[in-house]
Amino acid sequence: MSTATVAKPTAQQPGKGSRRFSLPVLLLIIAGVLVLTSLARIISGADGITSTGQMSTALRLAVPIGLAGLGGLWAERAGVVNIGLEGMMILGTWFGAWAGYQWGPWTGVAFGIIGGALGAVLHAVATVTFNVNHIVSGVALNILALGTTRYLSKFTFEDAPQGSSKQSPPIDSLGTFDIPGLSSWLQTLNEKHWFLVSDIAGLVGGLVTNLSPLTVVAVALVPATWWVLWRTAFGLRLRSCGENPVAAESLGVNVYKYKYLAVIISGGFAGLGGAFLSIVASNVYLDGQTAGRGYIGLAAMIFGNWMPGGLALGAGLFGYTDSLNLRGGATNVHALILLLGMLLVVGAAYLLWRRRTVGGLITLVISAVMFLWYATTDEVPRQVVTAAPYVVTLLVLSLSAQRLRMPKADGLPYRKGQGK
Structure with a gap:
C-alpha cells in the first residue's frame, strides 16, 4: 500500500513548471501548421x-535521427547523459557495413546494433561504475569511435573490390515496398495541388511509399518505447533511477543494473541508426557518414521533452529540413x-x-x-x-x-x- 502511494506520483507527475500539450491541442497545432x-x-x-517524394525522403532521413534520439531517451530516463550517441552511430555504420558486405544486409543490421552497444558498454563503465563526468566520457567515446573506424577501414575495405580506406564496397539492399492501391491513389491526389487536401495526401503518401522494412521497424520502436517505459514495471523502475536513484534503491531497485541496461539499449538504438545510414540510406559505408546526426538526435529528444512522441515530431522536423538538400x-x-x-x-x-x-x-x-x-x-x-x-x-x-x-x-x- 505504501509502496504504491510513493511510486504513483513519480510515474505520472510531469514535474513543476512543465507544460505538456493535451492531444486535442497538439492536433489543433499540427492542423494549423498544415x-x-x-x-x-x-x-x-x-x-x-x-510532395510525396519530399515526404518520403524526409522520413528516410528522419529515421536515423529518431533512432539516435530514442537511444538518448533510454539513457537519460535512467539518469545517464549520452553525448556519445554520435560515436555509437559511427560504430553502427562501420560494423553494419562490414558485416552487411560479407553476410548480407540483415546480418549487417544485427552487427550495427552490436557495434553501438559495445560503445555504450564503455560509456556505462566510465559513467556508472567509475563516475566519470558524463559529458567527458561521451566526447571521448565520439573521438575514439571516429579514430577506430578510420583505422579499421584501412585494412578492411581498402583492398576490397570497389572499396577504399574511406568507403566500403556496395551492400545488398533490403528492398522497398509500397502499400498497394493506397500509395498510387495518394500520389494522384497530391499531384492535383488542391489546397490542404493535396498536402495531407503528400504527407500520408510519404509514409506509405518506397518504404524499407527497417523503416517500419524503426517507426514501430517509438510506441514500443513508450509502452515499455510508461506502462511496465520495468520502465517504472528504470525511470525512477533517473528521477531519484536513492529512493529507488530504498525500494529494492538495483540502480546500477538498470543504468547499465538503459545505456546499452541506448547504444543499440544508436547503432541501429548507424546501420540504417550505411545499409538503407546510402548502401555503402562512408567516412563521416553520420554528419552530426547523433547530436541532432539528442536535440530532437530534448525538443520532445524526453518523451517518445515529441521526439518523433522533432526527428520528423529535422529530417524534413535535411531532405531539402536533396530535392529542389x-x-x-x-x-x-x-x-x-x-x-x-x-x-x-x-x-x-x-x-x-x-x-x-x-x-x-x-x-x-x-x-x-x-x-x-x-x-x-x-x-x-x-x-x-x-x-x-x-x-x-x-x-x-x-x-x-x-x-x-x-x-x-x-x-x-x-x-x-
Whole structure:
C-alpha cells in the first residue's frame, strides 16, 4: 500500500513548471501548421514542399535521427547523459557495413546494433561504475569511435573490390515496398495541388511509399518505447533511477543494473541508426557518414521533452529540413521563409494575447524581416540550404527551452548506499 502511494506520483507527475500539450491541442497545432504550409505552397508555387517524394525522403532521413534520439531517451530516463550517441552511430555504420558486405544486409543490421552497444558498454563503465563526468566520457567515446573506424577501414575495405580506406564496397539492399492501391491513389491526389487536401495526401503518401522494412521497424520502436517505459514495471523502475536513484534503491531497485541496461539499449538504438545510414540510406559505408546526426538526435529528444512522441515530431522536423538538400533545396527553402514569416505572425499574436508585449513586438519585427527577405529574392543561397537542419536545431532548442523538464537526476553521480 505504501509502496504504491510513493511510486504513483513519480510515474505520472510531469514535474513543476512543465507544460505538456493535451492531444486535442497538439492536433489543433499540427492542423494549423498544415493549413499555413498549404497556403505558403500556393502563394510561392513551390509544390515540392509537400510532395510525396519530399515526404518520403524526409522520413528516410528522419529515421536515423529518431533512432539516435530514442537511444538518448533510454539513457537519460535512467539518469545517464549520452553525448556519445554520435560515436555509437559511427560504430553502427562501420560494423553494419562490414558485416552487411560479407553476410548480407540483415546480418549487417544485427552487427550495427552490436557495434553501438559495445560503445555504450564503455560509456556505462566510465559513467556508472567509475563516475566519470558524463559529458567527458561521451566526447571521448565520439573521438575514439571516429579514430577506430578510420583505422579499421584501412585494412578492411581498402583492398576490397570497389572499396577504399574511406568507403566500403556496395551492400545488398533490403528492398522497398509500397502499400498497394493506397500509395498510387495518394500520389494522384497530391499531384492535383488542391489546397490542404493535396498536402495531407503528400504527407500520408510519404509514409506509405518506397518504404524499407527497417523503416517500419524503426517507426514501430517509438510506441514500443513508450509502452515499455510508461506502462511496465520495468520502465517504472528504470525511470525512477533517473528521477531519484536513492529512493529507488530504498525500494529494492538495483540502480546500477538498470543504468547499465538503459545505456546499452541506448547504444543499440544508436547503432541501429548507424546501420540504417550505411545499409538503407546510402548502401555503402562512408567516412563521416553520420554528419552530426547523433547530436541532432539528442536535440530532437530534448525538443520532445524526453518523451517518445515529441521526439518523433522533432526527428520528423529535422529530417524534413535535411531532405531539402536533396530535392529542389533552394526553391523549397525560399518558400519556407514565407511559411516561417506566417508562423511568426501567429506566434506574435499569441504573445500579445498573453500580454507579453515586448516578446510579441520582437516576433513581429522578425516576421517582417522574413517577409521582406522572401519578397526581395527569388531563391536562397545554397549555403543556407545546407545549413538549414543545423539552424533549425538551434532555433527549436532555443524556442522550446522554457517548456523542458529533464529527469531530476540526469547526469548526477550516484554511489550505492549514498542515501544511508
